[in-house]
Amino acid sequence: MTQTLLVTGASGQLGRGVINHLLDTFKVPAGRIIATTRNPENLAELAARGVITRAADFDDTLSLEAAFKGADRVLIISTGEIDLLHGKRLRQHQNAVAAAKKAGVSHLLYTSMPNPEPVSPVLFANDHYGTEQAIKASGIPYTIFRNGWYQENLFLSLPHAIASGKWYTSAGDGRMAHGARDDMAAAIAAGLVAASSESETYTLTGPQAYTTAEIAALVSEVTGKPLDVVQVPDEALTEGVKAAGVPEDFARIIVSFDANTRSGRIAMVTDAVETLSGRKSKTLKQFLEANKAALAG
Numbered sequence: 216m217t218q219t220l221l222v223t224g225a226s227g228q229l230g231r232g233v234i235n236h237l238l239d240t241f242k243v244p245a246g247r248i249i250a251t252t253r254n255p256e257n258l259a260e261l262a263a264r265g266v267i268t269r270a271a272d273f274d275d276t277l278s279l280e281a282a283f284k285g286a287d288r289v290l291i292i293s294t295g296e297i298d299l300l301h302g303k304r305l306r307q308h309q310n311a312v313a314a315a316k317k318a319g320v321s322h323l324l325y326t327s328m329p330n331p332e333p334v335s336p337v338l339f340a341n342d343h344y345g346t347e348q349a350i351k352a353s354g355i356p357y358t359i360f361r362n363g364w365y366q367e368n369l370f371l372s373l374p375h376a377i378a379s380g381k382w383y384t385s386a387g388d389g390r391m392a393h394g395a396r397d398d399m400a401a402a403i404a405a406g407l408v409a410a411s412s413e414s415e416t417y418t419l420t421g422p423q424a425y426t427t428a429e430i431a432a433l434v435s436e437v438t439g440k441p442l443d444v445v446q447v448p449d450e451a452l453t454e455g456v457k458a459a460g461v462p463e464d465f466a467r468i469i470v471s472f473d474a475n476t477r478s479g480r481i482a483m484v485t486d487a488v489e490t491l492s493g494r495k496s497k498t499l500k501q502f503l504e505a506n507k508a509a510l511a512g
Contacts, residue, residue: 224292225250226257232400273307279314308346336474363420366502389476394421395497402491
């Protein structure tokens, strides 16, 4: 391994997971890893292991160019700046792609989402689609990881649903193959260390797709608590989410996930995680069993 690997968003859960796999699973020398974030002091633990840490501000192209200097393969982890009206996140990602080209990066990797094309019901899908187009237009060889929904995202809805015994959704009979975040981090780390310079796109999913009703049945089996699925229209679900104290824009985003599931655009199951990482994926039942106490209270 002679290439220098860079991971943005290194203080986040996915970024930290990727770097841990680079160090511990793939035995990449710490001095060949650059970890970036807006506030590098948050990376003290990685710095103590010998990882190079740098500041990178996605709103500042010059800061990104400086951060990317000397990096061969750069992983851009999508930022959390979701701005439905002004497209801030897409601009941030475009800044990063431009900076990578200016810095002479040889391979660009990016965490996208499944089926982000403009017809997607997911309200921020265009951030990912636009970034993919910018990467392709840059001429830099690329690897795009279209990450499916994490099993950990179920923490957003399940604890309240289990407590009330009712899970309100507009997903209908749509299916989704939730995957473990750490499994996806392992797959992405494998792609980062790969020697290939070919451009590839991988859709990362869990090992099996379930309807909301099937997930609820698994939850009941694991926790011993009844959980009834209540199907409601998108509008009613939006109002219910807002009534729980969620701001309207974020409530609309949450409901767009259910609309996306209902449309069948996230029902795919791939073996990309296992093929890339070389390890067996965690099943949804294993996730529920491991997190039973946290989910059921």
